[in-house]
Amino acid sequence: MNQVPALLFASACCLAGAPALTAQRADDKPKTDRLTLDTFLEMETVSDPQLSPDGAQVIYTRGWVDKMNDKRESALWIMSADGSRNRFLVKGSGARWSPTGDRIAYTAQGEPKGSQLFVRWMDAEGAASQITRIEQSPTAHAWSPDGTHLSFTALVEERNNWPIKMPKAPTGAKWTETPRIVERLNYRRDRAGFTDSGYRHIFVVPAIGGTPRQVTSGNFDHNGSDWTPDGRSIVFSGLRVESDDYQWRESEIYSVDAADGTVRQLTSRKGPDGNPSVSPDGKRIAYTGYDHTRDTW
Structure with missing residues (x-):
């Protein structure tokens, strides 16, 4: 077989493709x-x-x-x-x-x-x-209807006091960090690492500043805060049941009396409910949620 024509054909193909390659490289500039x-x-x-x-x-x-x-x-x-x-x-x-x-x-x-x-x-x-000077950062702040107070949520730490006494480190010693005691199922989060031990609660503070007053209680997390138009209650989402950590994708809507802390459950649906928002007339509450599913997407 004569290989000369084949070589000439291959060379011609390479020369023909050269302008396209040059143009492609010219287009490889950073996109704005x-x-x-x-x-x-x-x-x-x-x-x-x-x-x-x-x-x-x-x-x-x-x-x-x-x-x-x-x-x-x-x-x-x-x-x-x-x-x-x-x-x-x-x-x-x-x-x-x-x-x-x-x-x-x-x-x-x-x-x-x-x-x-x-x-x-x-x-x-x-x-x-x-208006606040607290150890844990406030979130989900909201004005009371008369503008005299603000509600917010903040972590209330729960200290673990295990009766384990460690020996005293010698002067100048560089020991490893103290072991972390974990007693809850959900103890760390993506992009945040370990979370502080405790529960999020709702507080009320005067709009001119002062000492925040804790409104909710119990070993439960309380998320969000929105006032009813009469200024008597604050609505929030959470799951105020025993072993709430083990109930996957479950939460309900509640209201708490801003004066005495009485909690009332407003929903009882299978699935997560959150982000409650009270209507201007106080007759309805809009919230987000979906039916319970074991799907992970």
Whole structure:
């Protein structure tokens, strides 16, 4: 078999494909319309928009990555409802307008440590006050209907006191960390690691600051808080039954009396129920949920 024509044909094919390869390499420039590993740390997020009671302004949380300290940061921005006058307001997140729109409540770094609850007046002065000084960060804050109080949830730690006495370490010794005592089924979470031992409870604090008052009790987790229009009750989700850790994907909607802590169960459905929101007239409660399933997707 004559191999010369075959070699000439192969060479011609390579020469014909060369311009296409050159064009492909020219197209391998960084894309500006998509997220890459090189631009991931430059990505900013926008979340949690809150419309003012008069419908004129929107406050939202703007987040970004602090590349030097390897952590996420956030700030509150405000703009007109038509999108104009978009501007920075204050460092923090999770803004909630007061019922009259004269103040906002939000969380930001405070004393003695970690995230704390603040209230800022929305006038020209813009004075802000830290109203909580607690060891555990507050979440799910909500205004009372009259604007005099705020509710929130926070972890109440449960200390384990096992009667095991360890020998005293010699001066200068570098021993391993003290063993962690785990007594609950759910003791760690993705992207967070080990969780503190305890239960989340609902608290109420005056909007001008003061000592928070714990409203719920018991060894149960209480999630979210939304007031009824009369200001007497706070609705939340949870599972106030024994061995709740072992009941997979189960939760109910409850209400608690803000004055005496009496809890009333509002739903009894097979499946998780959460995120309760009371209607303006107080006659209905909207919430999210789905029927129980063992599917993992």
